[in-house]
Amino acid sequence: IRVLHLAPSTSLSSPLQCELFEVNLDQRPSFEALSYVWGRMTPGRHIFCSGSQLPITENCEAALRCLRHHERPRVLWVDAICINQSSNEEKSVQVALMGRIYGQSARVLAWLGKSSE
Template sequence: LDNVPEYFALSYTWGEAALCKDITLDGGKVLKITQNCADALRRMMRGKTERMIWVDSICINQSESGLEERGQQVALMDEIYRKAGQVNVFLGVGDAASDTAVMAI
């Protein structure tokens, strides 16, 4: 993590666990992600054609066979977030009540 290009990090609530949205990664690989992750990425990419984004559910092996790797990556998460050029937090799509609460803050 010492000599990496600038990247953004995303912290978001997973929401529904169903992997229901397809995204195409660099290189053409298609990956299924949650609706909340798709919504967060869509907002981060608004107006951008390309952006390097670190997302735990995408960048960390989530399969049962990846338990050792996952443990190593989770241990690095504080450094990953700290060294990101920007960290975006997504709590979910807003509604009238959450919009009112944010305006009150």
């Protein structure tokens, strides 16, 4: 599977940046899994990932902005980013692994959306 190393930032508004790395679940890598409602794609929402700009949903962007650490990278598995969304073959393989991915993560982070206050 791929996991992302989300670059740290002390500013909520700074651009989202990450690097993707392949890991082997059999080697019990340390990562957190993010669970969230995808929502709709909003133009202009993206993350800079391993030299490319990837579109992400508004909910994914909000979660990553709030969850990134201030001083060190955060290692996450985020389905929309770690699975190649343009490959039906990869999506079917990864969907079959999702129970194992969530089960082996150090923690599952559930994003319920922005606070209404």
